[in-house]
Amino acid sequence: MSGENFLFSVFAILTCVSALAVVLSQTVVRMAFWLVISLGSTAALFFLANADFVGAAQLLIYVGGTLVLLVFGVMLTASGPYMKIGTSAGETVVAGLLGLLFLFVVFACIGGVEWRKPVTGSADNIATGAVGNTLRPLGLSFLGVRPDADLANGKPPEASGYLLPFEIVSVHLLVVLIGASYLARAKRRAAPVGQ
C-alpha cells in the first residue's frame, strides 16, 4: 500500500466517522467538535488531491472562520452547558432507515456511472488540477485569464475566466456581512411615542 493510499484511507475514514458522529451526538458542543474533525480531515483530503490552495482555504475559512461563528452561536444560544433537544426514538429509527436507503441509492449511482477517463498528472498539462501548485493558475482564473484553457496552443481566448463571478461574490459577501450585523445587533427597546 503506497503512502498516498494509506493517508487517503486514514483521512477518508476520519472524515466519514466524524460526520457520522455529528449526526449521532446529542449535545451541540460535541457536534461542533466532531464537525471540526470532519472539516479538518476533508482539508487533508483536498491536499491529497493536489488541491493545495483549496485545502488551505478550507482550513482558514471553514475551520478557522465558520466554525468559530458556529461555536459563538452555540455559546450565545445555549441556556445550559449541556443543553439537549432530543428527538423521539421513532424519528431516530425512521431517519436512520431513510439515511441508509439514501446512502445505498447514491452508492449505486456512483458505481453505475461510467465516469470520464482519469488523467495522470504530468508536467505537460500543468495547471489542469491534476498536478499541484495551483495558486498562480487559480489567481489568474479569478482575474479572467485561463492559462490552462486560453493560452494553450495558440488558440484565441475563449474568455472562460471567472472575473465577473469573483466580483459578484465579493460584493455579495460585503452585503451579507452588513446584513448579518444589522440582523444581529442588540435591539434597544423603542421608546413609546409621545413621551
Add this chain to the structure above:
Amino acid sequence: MAAGLNAYLLVGAVLFVCGVICMATKRNGIGVLMGVELVLNGANVNFVAFSRYTDLGLDGQIFSLFVIVLAAAEAAVALAIALNFYNNHLTIDVDRANKLKG
C-alpha cells in the same frame, strides 16, 4: 482503499447523506446549520475529485472556492437569524418557530 475518483465520490456521498440526516433530524437550529455545512463539504469533495481525476481542469477547484465563500456568508446570516430567534423565543428549538403558521 485506493485513492481514486470513486473513493473520493464515496466520501462525498457519506458526507452528503450525514448532512441531510443532520438537517432533517436535529431540532437545534445550530445543529441544522452544521448539517448544511456537511452537505456543502460533500459537494466540495466531489468538485475537487473531478478536478483531480478527470480532464475538467481547474474549474472544479474554482467552484469549490466559491462554495466555501458562500458557505461562510450563509453561516453569518443564518447565525444572525438564530440569534434573533433566540432573543424572541428564548430557545433555539426550531419546532417552536410556528408564529407564521396560518
